[in-house]
Amino acid sequence: MDSTGIRLDRIRGPVTPRNHSARTIAALSGNPGCARRAVLDAAGVDKQGLAAHVGFPAMAGQSQFAITRGNAFEAQVKANGCAELLTLLREHLSLPIREASYDNLDEVGGNTSREVRHAWTRRLLARAAQSGDDAGTLFDHPLLCLRVGGRPAYLEPDLIAFQLSGRFHVTEIKSFSVIDGQADGDKVAAAVIQSAVYVLAMRDLLAEMGIGPESVADQVVLVCPENFSNRPSAALLDVRKQMTVLRRQLSRLRRIDSLVDVLPPGLTFDLELDRAGVPRRLPAAVAGAVRSVDARYAPECLANCEMCFFCRDEAAGTTSALGRATRDDLGGIEHVATVLHLARGAGQPADDQAEVAQLLRTAARLRAECLGEAV
Amino acid sequence: MSTLVSLARAQAVDVGRAQPVATVRHVHLSGRPMMFVPLALAGEACAPLAAMVGDHPRAPQLLVVTQPRNRTQRFGFAAELADIVVPYIEGYLGDVEILPGSGRREPRTRCADAPQILMPNRAGVSFARLLGRSTRFRRAEGDYAVPATVPVLGRWLTFLAERAEYPGSCLMLAATDMLTMHWATGQSPVEDLNLAALLGWIDPPDGRTGPEAALAAEDPVRWPPAGPATDPTFDNEVLARLIAAGNQAAASGDDRAERRARVALEQALASQLAPTWRLLWRAADLLRGLPPGGHVAARWDADKDAVTWHAGQLRDGGPPQPRRDSAVTAARRLARLERVQAACAAQRAFDDPLVMAEHRLTGEAFAGEVVAVEPGRLDTSGRRAKLRPRVTVRTWDPVLVDEGAALISPARPRQDARVVSVANAADGQPAQVVLELAGGMGHGRTAPAGTIPEVGDFDCYATFSDGYQPPPAFPELEQTPWTHGGPPVPYQPVPYQPTDEEAQEEWS
Numbered sequence: 107m108d109s110t111g112i113r114l115d116r117i118r119g120p121v122t123p124r125n126h127s128a129r130t131i132a133a134l135s136g137n138p139g140c141a142r143r144a145v146l147d148a149a150g151v152d153k154q155g156l157a158a159h160v161g162f163p164a165m166a167g168q169s170q171f172a173i174t175r176g177n178a179f180e181a182q183v184k185a186n187g188c189a190e191l192l193t194l195l196r197e198h199l200s201l202p203i204r205e206a207s208y209d210n211l212d213e214v215g216g217n218t219s220r221e222v223r224h225a226w227t228r229r230l231l232a233r234a235a236q237s238g239d240d241a242g243t244l245f246d247h248p249l250l251c252l253r254v255g256g257r258p259a260y261l262e263p264d265l266i267a268f269q270l271s272g273r274f275h276v277t278e279i280k281s282f283s284v285i286d287g288q289a290d291g292d293k294v295a296a297a298v299i300q301s302a303v304y305v306l307a308m309r310d311l312l313a314e315m316g317i318g319p320e321s322v323a324d325q326v327v328l329v330c331p332e333n334f335s336n337r338p339s340a341a342l343l344d345v346r347k348q349m350t351v352l353r354r355q356l357s358r359l360r361r362i363d364s365l366v367d368v369l370p371p372g373l374t375f376d377l378e379l380d381r382a383g384v385p386r387r388l389p390a391a392v393a394g395a396v397r398s399v400d401a402r403y404a405p406e407c408l409a410n411c412e413m414c415f416f417c418r419d420e421a422a423g424t425t426s427a428l429g430r431a432t433r434d435d436l437g438g439i440e441h442v443a444t445v446l447h448l449a450r451g452a453g454q455p456a457d458d459q460a461e462v463a464q465l466l467r468t469a470a471r472l473r474a475e476c477l478g479e480a481v
Numbered sequence: 482m483s484t485l486v487s488l489a490r491a492q493a494v495d496v497g498r499a500q501p502v503a504t505v506r507h508v509h510l511s512g513r514p515m516m517f518v519p520l521a522l523a524g525e526a527c528a529p530l531a532a533m534v535g536d537h538p539r540a541p542q543l544l545v546v547t548q549p550r551n552r553t554q555r556f557g558f559a560a561e562l563a564d565i566v567v568p569y570i571e572g573y574l575g576d577v578e579i580l581p582g583s584g585r586r587e588p589r590t591r592c593a594d595a596p597q598i599l600m601p602n603r604a605g606v607s608f609a610r611l612l613g614r615s616t617r618f619r620r621a622e623g624d625y626a627v628p629a630t631v632p633v634l635g636r637w638l639t640f641l642a643e644r645a646e647y648p649g650s651c652l653m654l655a656a657t658d659m660l661t662m663h664w665a666t667g668q669s670p671v672e673d674l675n676l677a678a679l680l681g682w683i684d685p686p687d688g689r690t691g692p693e694a695a696l697a698a699e700d701p702v703r704w705p706p707a708g709p710a711t712d713p714t715f716d717n718e719v720l721a722r723l724i725a726a727g728n729q730a731a732a733s734g735d736d737r738a739e740r741r742a743r744v745a746l747e748q749a750l751a752s753q754l755a756p757t758w759r760l761l762w763r764a765a766d767l768l769r770g771l772p773p774g775g776h777v778a779a780r781w782d783a784d785k786d787a788v789t790w791h792a793g794q795l796r797d798g799g800p801p802q803p804r805r806d807s808a809v810t811a812a813r814r815l816a817r818l819e820r821v822q823a824a825c826a827a828q829r830a831f832d833d834p835l836v837m838a839e840h841r842l843t844g845e846a847f848a849g850e851v852v853a854v855e856p857g858r859l860d861t862s863g864r865r866a867k868l869r870p871r872v873t874v875r876t877w878d879p880v881l882v883d884e885g886a887a888l889i890s891p892a893r894p895r896q897d898a899r900v901v902s903v904a905n906a907a908d909g910q911p912a913q914v915v916l917e918l919a920g921g922m923g924h925g926r927t928a929p930a931g932t933i934p935e936v937g938d939f940d941c942y943a944t945f946s947d948g949y950q951p952p953p954a955f956p957e958l959e960q961t962p963w964t965h966g967g968p969p970v971p972y973q974p975v976p977y978q979p980t981d982e983e984a985q986e987e988w989s
Contacts, residue, residue: 166701169716172524283526285614286804334526334615335987405669422692428490429669435487445491465842468879469488472838476504 110363111257114149117369119376123150126259128300131252133410135299135348135355141365142401143411148257148362151375153412159377159385160393162415176281183279183329183338188244191277191329194340210246220260223249231274231308232315250307254356263304273320276304277327284330284339294328294343301326302348306356324349370398405429437462483839486665494667497690499682503663504835506771509651509781511597515569516541516761518601518754519608521709522549523716527611527988529558530711531750534565538762543754545747547727552988556627559616563634570596570637574792591789595652595781598641599765601676601707601757603655606645608709613638617801618983625985632979633795639802640791647818649780649825652788656764663771668695676760677704684767705753707760712753719749774832776947780825800977808965809958816953827947831891837941841878848941849876849911851934857927860917868926870918870933871901874940880905880912888916888942893932896921898942916942 130147137143146153157164183191187208212218214226227248234243250261263278278301282293305326309319325342332339375395377385385392396416403421405428407414418427423442425433436445439462448455448463449470455463489500515536522528528549533541544561546554573596582588600606617635619627641653661673666682672695673679681694689697698704701712711720723746730738793799806814830837830846840846853873860869880903882888888898901915922928934940961968 166712166714166717169523169711169713170721171522171716172713175524281524285526285611331526333986337987405671408671423494425491427669428487428494428667429671432487432490432669435484436491442491442494445488446495449488449491465484466488468877469485469842471877472841473485473488473492473835476835476838477501 110366113366113369114145114257114362116372117145117366117374118149118151119374119378121152121376121379124152125150126252126254126261128261128263128303129296131254131259131261131303131352131356132296132299134254135351136406136410137402137404138355138358140400140402140407142396142399142413142417144362145365145369145399146375146413148254148366149375150257155377155385156375156392156396157412157416159387160389160396160416162413162419164412164414172281179281179331179336179338180279182336184246188246190338191244191340194329194338195327206244208244208246211249212247220249224251224260228311228315231311232317235272235274235312235315235317235321250304250311252303252307252310252356261304261307263300274308274322275325275327276301276308276322277329278304279329279338282330283333284341285333289330297328298326298343298345299348299352301328301343302345302352305345306349306352373398403427437465483842485835485839485842489665490667493665493682493691497667497692498685499664499666499691501663502665502835503771503829503833505774505833506768507649507662507774507777507829507832507836508654508659508768509597509773509777509784510765510769511594514597514599514765515566516599516758516765517566517605517609518707518757518761519605519612519709520711520750520753521608523711523713525549527608527615529555529562529612531754532558532562533751533754533758534562536569538759541755541758543747543751545743545750547743547746548724548731555988556616556619556631559612559631559634560628562612563628563630566598567630567633567637570788572596573788592785592792595785595788597651598653599659599761600653600655601761602657602674604709605707606642606653606655609638609653610642613640613642614804615986615988618979618986620979620984623984624981632801636795636801637791640787643802644784644787648822649828650784650787651781652784656761659768660764663768666695667691675699676707676757676764680760680763680767684763704756707757708754715749715753723749774829776828776832780828798977803969807958807961807969809955809961813952813955816955820950820952823945823950824947827943827945830943830945831894831947834941837891837943840943840945841941844879844881845945846941846943847874847876847878847880847882847912847914848939849874849878851936851938851940852913854934854936856933859926867919868922868928870922870928872898872916872918872934872940874914874916874942875911876914877906877911880914882914882944886944888944889946889948890934890940890942892934892940893921894946896932914942 126147134143134147146156154164188206192206209230211223211227211230214222217223227245227250230245231248247262250263251258252261253259263276278297280293280297282290305322305324308322312321313319324344324346326345327340328343329338329340331337373395375392376387377392378387380386393416396413397420401413401417401420403414403417403424404426407417411417421427424440425436425438425442425445426440428442437459439445439448439459445466447453448459449466451463451467451470486502489502493500513536515534517532517534519532520530522530529544529546530549531546532544534544535541542565544558546558548554573592573594576593577590578593579588579590598609600609613635615635616627616631617639619625619632619635621627621629621632644650645653645655657674657676657679660679660683661670664683666673666679668678668682675698677698678695681689681698682691685691685694701714705715706712723742727739727742727746730742830840837846837848841848851872852875855871858868858870859866882900882903884900884902886900888900890896890898897919898916899919901917903915904913906912918928918933922932956962959968
C-alpha cells in the first residue's frame with residue numbers, strides 16, 4: 107500500500123472501510139470543491155456514525171415502502187430471465203435481439219466475496235466482448251470496480267448490461283414513474299449520473315483488457331414504471347455530458363494525496379469503538395479533527411451528504427449557507443457580517459470590493475427608504 | 482432573486498428574524514379558502530395515504546386510506562375528496578356578475594367570486610396535478626366504474642394545478658411560495674421549502690429567535706413534514722405497523738379489531754397532518770395582515786374568467802384536458818405564460834415600492850424628487866401646438882436610461898414620459914433627468930392639477946409597463962404543420978366519453 111493509503115487508513119481508524127457506491131460517486135460531482143467529503147469518502151469513513159457522534163445526526167434514510175416498491179419492481183422486471191425487460195427492449199427501443207442468455211453474477215458457486223465476483227464479472231464480460239457474435243447476454247448484478255481517489259471502489263449496480271451488435275448497454279432500473287412521458291427531473295438526473303458511473307467503470311474494466319471504450323454504448327437504458335401502473339417502460343438516455351463531468355471529478359480525486367498531504371499529521375476520525383461498537387472518543391476531539399479538513403458547504407449538501415448538519419452549523423454566518431444565488435447576488439462576499447458592514451457604508455472597502463460595496467450601499471438605502479427606516 | 486432580496490436575507494441572519502421584501506400583499510386571499518394537506522405513500526407515483534381538507538380552521542376533515550395499495554380504496558379516497566372539493570368549487574359557480582360590453586364586445590357574465598385552494602408547498606400542488614391526471618379520464622358506468630364525482634374532481638384539480646403555473650394566479654397556491662414572495666429568511670431557498678421552518682423565521686414563537694424556531698421545525702417528530710412525502714421514520718416505525726395491523730384485522734373478519742385498527746391509523750395520520758394544517762392557516766393569517774396590492778383584484782378577475790370558462794367546458798360536455806398538449810396548444814400556452822409573467826412582474830413593481838426598488842437597483846427604474854416642472858410647456862414644432870410639460874427629477878439611483886427612452890410612472894400609468902436629457906451623478910451631486918410628458922392630461926392648454934407631478938413630489942419612472950401586448954400569431958389546430966406532428970386527432974365522440982383504455986387505466 108502506498109503512503110497515501112496508509113494515511114487514509116489511519117484517518118479512518120481500525121474499522122472496515124465504507125464502500126463508494128454509484129450514488130456517493132455521483133454526489134461527489136455535485137460539490138467537487140469539498141475537501142472534507144473527498145477525504146472522508148476516500149478513507150471510507152462511516153460518515154453517518156461520525157455525524158451522529160459529533161452531535162449532528164443525518165436525517166433518517168428511506169421509507170420501507172419506497173424500498174419495498176423499488177425491490178418489487180426490479181424483481182418483476184428481471185423475473186424469468188428478464189422476460190419483461192427483453193420484450194421492452196425489443197418493442198419500445200426496437201432493438202434486434204433474437205434471443206438472449208442470462209447470467210446472474212450475484213454469486214460465483216456460492217462465493218459472494220467481492221474479489222471473486224469482480225474477477226468473474228471481468229472474465230464473463232471480456233469473453234462476451236471478444237466473442238464478437240450477436241448473441242445478446244444479460245448480466246445481472248455484475249460487480250464493477252472503479253478507482254476513486256486512488257482506491258478501488260466496488261460498485262454493485264442493480265444493473266444489467268447486455269450486449270448488442272458488439273456493444274454493452276448499461277441498464278438502470280428505477281421505480282419512479284414516467285407519467286405521460288414525463289418524470290421527475292431530479293430523479294432522472296440522479297439516475298443518469300449513476301448510470302454514467304457504471305459506464306465509466308465498465309469502460310475501465312474493458313480497457314484493462316485492451317478493449318476500446320466504443321464497446322460500451324454512451325446511451326443507457328432507463329427502465330421505469332409507466333404512468334400509475336407497474337408496467338415497465340424504457341427510454342434511451344445519453345450520458346456523455348455526465349461522463350465528462352465525472353471523469354474530470356475523478357481525475358481531481360486521483361490527486362487525493364495532495365489533499366491528504368496538507369492535513370495535520372496524526373489526524374484521525376477514529377471513534378475508538380469498544381467491543382460493543384460504542385464510540386469512546388470525546389465528541390469534541392472528533393469534531394476538532396473534522397474541522398481541520400476544509401468543507402465547502404452549500405444547501406444542496408442537505409440532500410446529498412451525511413455530514414450536512416455539522417457543516418451547515420459550521421457555515422453559519424456565511425453567504426454560501428444562504429445558497430449560491432444569494433452569494434452571487436451579494437458579490438461573492440464570504441461573510442454576512444462583511445456584507446452588512448459594506449452595506450452600512452462603514453469603513454473603506456477593499457479595492458476589489460468597491461463596486462459591490464457601492465451596490466450594497468444603494469440596496470441598503472433603497473430598503474431603508476421603502477420600509478421607512480433610518481439608514 | 483435580486484441583490485435587494487439577498488441583502489434582506491443577510492439582514493435576516495443578522496436580526497434573527499425574516500425581513501419583509503414586500504410592503505403590500507401580492508396575492509388574493511379568499512375570505513373562505515379551502516386548505517388541502519395531502520399525504521402520499523412513499524415510493525408510489527400517486528398513492529394517496531391521507532389528507533386534511535376543509536374551509537374552516539377548526540373543522541378539518543380527515544381522509545384516510547387504510548390500505549394505500551388497494552385500488553378500490555384509492556378511488557374511495559378520490560370520491561370522498563370529491564364530495565368535499567367539488568361542492569366547494571361549484572358553490573362559486575351560481576353567483577354571477579354581469580360585465581358590460583364595450584365597443585364590439587358583447588356584455589357577458591362570469592362568476593362573482595372564485596374558489597381558492599391553498600396547499601402547504603409546491604410538492605402538494607404537483608400531487609394535486611397527478612391526482613387530477615389519474616382520475617379525470619374515468620367513467621361512472623361500465624367496467625371499472627367510479628363515482629360520477631371522481632372524474633369531475635380530476636378535471637378541476639388538473640385545471641387548478643395548471644393555473645398554479647400562471648404567475649399571479651391565486652386559485653391554487655403553495656403557502657411556501659406565498660410567504661417567500663413577501664419575506665426573506667436567513668436560510669437558503671432549499672430550507673425555505675420547509676413550511677414550519679419558514680414560518681419559524683417569519684413568526685417565531687415568543688422567546689425564540691428565527692433560527693432557533695427554524696431548527697426546532699426540522700425535527701420531524703415535533704414538526705412532521707408538510708407532505709405529500711411522509712417522514713421515513715414515521716413510515717418505518719409507526720405507519721408500517723399500523724397498516725399491517727389493519728390488514729391482519731381485516732383478514733381475521735373481526736369487525737371490532739378492524740375498527741380499532743382503523744382508529745389507531747387515523748390518529749397516527751392526523752398527528753402527522755394537524756401541525757401542517759395549523760401552519761397553513763397561520764400563513765394565511767400572516768398574509769392577511771398586509772394590505773392588498775393595487776393589481777391584485779384585476780388578477781383575481783382573470784382567475785374568475787378562467788374558472789367561468791372551465792365550468793363552461795364541463796357543462797358543455799367538453800373533453801378533459803389531454804395528457805400532453807398538442808404542439809399549437811403548447812406554444813400558445815408558453816407564449817401566454819411569458820406575457821403573464823412579464824405583466825405580473827411589472828404590476829408587482831407598480832403596486833409595491835419595495836419591489837420597484839429591485840428594479841431601481843438594476844437601473845430599470847429610478848425615483849427621486851421632482852425639482853422643476855414646466856406645466857404649461859407647449860410643443861409648437863408641429864402644425865398644432867401640443868401640451869408637453871417637462872419635469873426634472875433628481876435621483877441618487879443608478880440611471881441607465883438613454884435620451885429618447887420611453888418611461889412610465891406607476892403613479893400615472895397612462896402617461897408617457899420621454900427622456901430629454903440625463904446628467905449623471907458626479908462629485909456628490911445626484912443625477913438629474915429631464916422628462917417630457919405626454920397623455921393623460923385632458924385636452925386643455927394646461928395640465929389639470931394631479932395629472933402631472935409637482936415640485937417636491939417623490940416620483941418614480943420605470944422602463945417597463947404592464948401594458949397590453951398582442952399575442953403572437955399561431956396556426957389553428959387544424960393547420961399544425963407536419964414538422965410538429967400535423968393536426969392532432971380530435972376527441973371523439975362529442976360530447977366526450979372516456980375510452981375503455983382511459984377508464985380502465987391501471988392505478989396500482
